[in-house]
Amino acid sequence: MKASTMKKKLVLSLLLMLLLPLLASCVERQVYIVYFGEHRGKKTFNEIEETHHSYLFSVKESEEEAKSSLLYSYKNSINGFAAVLTRHEASKLSELEEVVSVFRSKPGKYSLQTTRSWEFVGLEEGEKSKKLKKDDFWFKARYGKEVIVGLLDSGVWPESKSFSDEGMGPIPKSWRGICQNGDAFNSSNCNRKLIGARYYLKGYEQYYGPLNTSLDYKSPRDMDGHGTHTSSTVGGRTVPNASALGGFARGTASGGAPLAHLAMYKVCWAIPGQGKEDGNTCFAEDMLAAIDDAIGDGVHVISISIGTSQPTPYPKDGIAIGALHAIRNNIVVACSAGNSGPAPSTLSNPAPWIITVGASSVDRAFFAPLVLGNGMKIEGQTVTPYELKKKMYPLVYAAHVVAPKVPKNYIAGQCLPGSLSPKKARGKIVFCMRGNGTRVGKGEEVKRAGGVGFILGNSPDNGAELAADAHVLPATAVNSDNAIKILKYINFTKEPMAYIVPARTVLHSKPAPFMAAFTSKGPNTITPDILKPDITAPGLNILAAWSEASSPTKLASDHRVVKYNILSGTSMSCPHVAAAAALLKAIHPTWSSAAIRSALITSAGLKNNMGMPITDASGNPANPFQYGSGHFRPTKAADPGLVYDASYTDYLLLLCSSGLPNFDPSFKCPKLSPTTTTNNLNYPSLAISKLNGTVTVERTVTNVGDGKSVYFSSVKPPLGFSIKVSPPILFFSHMGEKKSFTITVKAESDGVGTVGKNGYRFGWFTWTDGVHIVRSPMAVSLA
Ligand SMILES: *[C@@H]1O[C@H](CO)[C@@H](O)[C@H](O)[C@H]1NC(C)=O
Ligand SMILES: *[C@@H]1O[C@H](CO)[C@@H](O)[C@H](O)[C@H]1NC(C)=O
Ligand SMILES: *[C@@H]1O[C@H](CO)[C@@H](O)[C@H](O)[C@H]1NC(C)=O
Ligand SMILES: *[C@@H]1O[C@H](CO)[C@@H](O)[C@H](O)[C@H]1NC(C)=O
Ligand SMILES: *[C@@H]1O[C@H](CO)[C@@H](O)[C@H](O)[C@H]1NC(C)=O
Ligand SMILES: *[C@@H]1O[C@H](CO)[C@@H](O)[C@H](O)[C@H]1NC(C)=O
Numbered sequence: 001m002k003a004s005t006m007k008k009k010l011v012l013s014l015l016l017m018l019l020l021p022l023l024a025s026c027v028e029r030q031v032y033i034v035y036f037g038e039h040r041g042k043k044t045f046n047e048i049e050e051t052h053h054s055y056l057f058s059v060k061e062s063e064e065e066a067k068s069s070l071l072y073s074y075k076n077s078i079n080g081f082a083a084v085l086t087r088h089e090a091s092k093l094s095e096l097e098e099v100v101s102v103f104r105s106k107p108g109k110y111s112l113q114t115t116r117s118w119e120f121v122g123l124e125e126g127e128k129s130k131k132l133k134k135d136d137f138w139f140k141a142r143y144g145k146e147v148i149v150g151l152l153d154s155g156v157w158p159e160s161k162s163f164s165d166e167g168m169g170p171i172p173k174s175w176r177g178i179c180q181n182g183d184a185f186n187s188s189n190c191n192r193k194l195i196g197a198r199y200y201l202k203g204y205e206q207y208y209g210p211l212n213t214s215l216d217y218k219s220p221r222d223m224d225g226h227g228t229h230t231s232s233t234v235g236g237r238t239v240p241n242a243s244a245l246g247g248f249a250r251g252t253a254s255g256g257a258p259l260a261h262l263a264m265y266k267v268c269w270a271i272p273g274q275g276k277e278d279g280n281t282c283f284a285e286d287m288l289a290a291i292d293d294a295i296g297d298g299v300h301v302i303s304i305s306i307g308t309s310q311p312t313p314y315p316k317d318g319i320a321i322g323a324l325h326a327i328r329n330n331i332v333v334a335c336s337a338g339n340s341g342p343a344p345s346t347l348s349n350p351a352p353w354i355i356t357v358g359a360s361s362v363d364r365a366f367f368a369p370l371v372l373g374n375g376m377k378i379e380g381q382t383v384t385p386y387e388l389k390k391k392m393y394p395l396v397y398a399a400h401v402v403a404p405k406v407p408k409n410y411i412a413g414q415c416l417p418g419s420l421s422p423k424k425a426r427g428k429i430v431f432c433m434r435g436n437g438t439r440v441g442k443g444e445e446v447k448r449a450g451g452v453g454f455i456l457g458n459s460p461d462n463g464a465e466l467a468a469d470a471h472v473l474p475a476t477a478v479n480s481d482n483a484i485k486i487l488k489y490i491n492f493t494k495e496p497m498a499y500i501v502p503a504r505t506v507l508h509s510k511p512a513p514f515m516a517a518f519t520s521k522g523p524n525t526i527t528p529d530i531l532k533p534d535i536t537a538p539g540l541n542i543l544a545a546w547s548e549a550s551s552p553t554k555l556a557s558d559h560r561v562v563k564y565n566i567l568s569g570t571s572m573s574c575p576h577v578a579a580a581a582a583l584l585k586a587i588h589p590t591w592s593s594a595a596i597r598s599a600l601i602t603s604a605g606l607k608n609n610m611g612m613p614i615t616d617a618s619g620n621p622a623n624p625f626q627y628g629s630g631h632f633r634p635t636k637a638a639d640p641g642l643v644y645d646a647s648y649t650d651y652l653l654l655l656c657s658s659g660l661p662n663f664d665p666s667f668k669c670p671k672l673s674p675t676t677t678t679n680n681l682n683y684p685s686l687a688i689s690k691l692n693g694t695v696t697v698e699r700t701v702t703n704v705g706d707g708k709s710v711y712f713s714s715v716k717p718p719l720g721f722s723i724k725v726s727p728p729i730l731f732f733s734h735m736g737e738k739k740s741f742t743i744t745v746k747a748e749s750d751g752v753g754t755v756g757k758n759g760y761r762f763g764w765f766t767w768t769d770g771v772h773i774v775r776s777p778m779a780v781s782l783a
Pocket of ligand 2: 213215
């Protein structure tokens with residue numbers, strides 16, 4: 001072959017290699033969501049579906065093809081559909097004026113937000129619920145009676161005692177939902193507690209093919225455990241003497257709103273070919289269908305412990321779109337902030353109409369100290385029920401006992417699957433570092449290699465946060481300082497030895513709360529002028545009900561069955577706040593979702609149980625990019641004094657000024673003056689990104705306390721900035737009265753020197769009448 005022909009051939013094949021994937025992606029049929037905003041005018045469901053069909057027919061070859069490509073036609077509030085389209089068809093539809101956005105549904109984009117670790121336990125909430133019962137607030141809120149909370153999750157285990165309807169009030173007359181039949185589930189599984197249950201699978205099956213029913217139930221029934229956990233956290237009944245394997249934390253189990261009604265919308269499913277401990281997937285088109293139904297069914301609060309690992313612009317974020325429609329229907333929406341911390345800018349669900357919830361610890365620990373051969377005692381935590389015989393065992397670092405052939409990308413010392421040599425690990429306690437892989441999976445690997453026990457060491461990123469896991473062998477987990485101590489001991493000792501003391505439950509541990517290292521952090525990269533997260537709530541080692549079709553670790557090799565289990569994640573903190581919102585809704589049925597959110601935000605606490613500022617997992621002071629306005633205090637939120645209200649239109653105006661496409665094509669953005677900024681959404685906190693000189697923003701507060709009152713402002717300015725609140729005093733003569741004020745933020749002359757470029761500084765502004773403290777966090781950065 002001549003060199004020139006060879007060259008030509010090479011060029012041709014190179015071209016083909018480059019073009020083929022391009023061509024393939026043009027023809028490749030994917031699920032797209034085509035979103036039109038709100039439904040306008042009165043239309044029947046048939047008329048809506050017909051309209052959606054006609055859009056599809058306009059880009060498809062035939063009527064049949066148009067019909068068969070449609071997965072969902074959203075009809076209650078969301079105007080849009082999900083369909084199988086080529087990229088070309090999708091782009092044609094996106095050119096239509098009435099279309100707000102067209103976006104591809106990406107598999108694996110959304111998942112439930114636990115930190116891939118769990119275990120079982122009896123009950124942590126015992127103490128709390130005793131206190132709550134006496135509490136006037138829960139009484140006033142009638143424990144959430146008549147409020148309906150919908151959850152998007154992995155399903156529910158209806159037989160759990162947490163979902164008993166004994167003594168519950170009747171199903172509210174306003175309820176229009178259903179109890180959908182399916183595998184091992186029918187309407188008999190619903191009752192006056194669990195009043196609705198549906199499942200959404202079309203997007204999942206379009207991508208993965210028919211559901212493998214040994215992985216999950218084709219019904220609202222939960223084969224994972226997560227949905228059972230979150231829904232019992234919101235509204236589980238008071239269950240005395242609940243406990244689990246090992247009897248950890250025996251006590252009374254109770255959800256935050258034990259008399260609220262629950263509705264499960266199952267949208268998250270097992271991923272074929274992947275262990276359940278490694279996660280699950282939830283498709284945007286399935287979630288939109290669920291939210292649209294929840295709106296039509298008549299829920300009052302929606303709790304969504306689902307998110308992305310990356311921030312997503314709102315017009316392409318199924319949860320943000322669905323939540324805006326929920327807000328328009330006066331439904332409160334709480335979402336998890338994500339578990340991608342401690343890196344900054346890692347938030348999911350930062351939309352201004354959502355309550356974005358971070359995660360922090362509770363004051364309960366499971367002490368299982370480690371004793372080293374030199375007599376040193378090291379703190380550790382676990383909830384494994386397995387115990388060592390009381391004697392010292394040889395201790396090794398995983399990196400020193402690796403198998404001969406380990407995949408190159410395996411990081412030494414992390415006990416990834418297949419990495420340990422049984423020859424070297426047998427009979428020993430193995431020390432493993434956190435990093436890649438699941439925590440329980442590391443224990444499984446040590447057990448496989450014949451280790452008798454294992455120690456899980458935190459990396460510096462994990463700090464002092466210890467997630468208590470139900471490991472499959474004797475184990476304990478240690479913080480990063482102690483991990484280094486243990487490594488030193490191993491490195492500098494001839495025959496290192498250790499013993500793990502069996503775990504016991506300890507209450508009133510200090511400090512609590514502290515921020516979980518995994519909780520996702522601000523700033524909000526989608527709308528930087530909205531401070532997120534909003535608030536923090538318990539999300540570390542939370543005990544709640546569990547599916548009996550799953551094991552406490554979710555490992556396939558683990559066959560234990562438990563009724564209650566401990567999980568960690570913003571998935572666990574979100575339902576706490578959803579429960580608080582349900583209680584507030586019961587006390588103040590006429591309040592808007594923005595008013596409820598404002599009450600929660602401005603009443604949050606900043607101190608731990610040692611009377612000191614809340615810290616991060618390493619003991620450093622935490623800031624509003626971790627906890628928003630602080631730790632939620634539902635009792636205080638019931639009587640906030642003032643609220644920052646906002647309407648659906650206010651959110652549309654925010655979208656106008658943020659330059660994002662508007663969600664409602666019928667809404668015409670007003671002409672924006674150059675001074676219009678996204679800061680002016682009447683939000684109960686304030687973020688100013690890239691301040692150049694001075695900015696003045698306006699806020700309006702509504703008096704929700706009794707009648708006559710005088711509120712004084714006070715300010716703790718961010719370092720390097722001056723803050724002026726005007727007027728500094730607000731006089732109210734009656735309940736419901738609104739007063740506006742401005743906040744002027746000015747960079748001080750040496751501001752750049754103090755703050756630096758891109759750095760954020762935090763401060764607070766507060767209104768108080770001597771009884772109520774209405775506190776708002778602020779975050780400011782310089783241009
Ligand atoms: C639901 O399923 C159970 C168990 O299979 C059955 O006994 C019951 O009759 C069913 N109920 C309805 C309403 O179909
Ligand atoms: C379904 O899942 C089970 C368990 O993972 C697996 O053994 C089986 O091969 C799967 N079936 C199909 C048809 O993929
Ligand atoms: C609680 O349950 C355990 C068994 O799970 C039982 O031994 C104990 O007596 C129970 N305690 C009460 C107060 O009912
Ligand atoms: C996890 O593994 C990837 C690649 O295998 C590596 O780049 C990354 O640093 C690892 N992360 C940790 C925390 O060890
Ligand atoms: C102990 O030795 C391992 C390598 O075997 C090394 O990675 C680690 O940094 C050492 N640690 C200390 C504290 O000496
Ligand atoms: C700040 O504002 C001044 C005056 O309006 C302008 O000249 C300057 O370019 C701005 N700087 C930045 C970084 O935007």
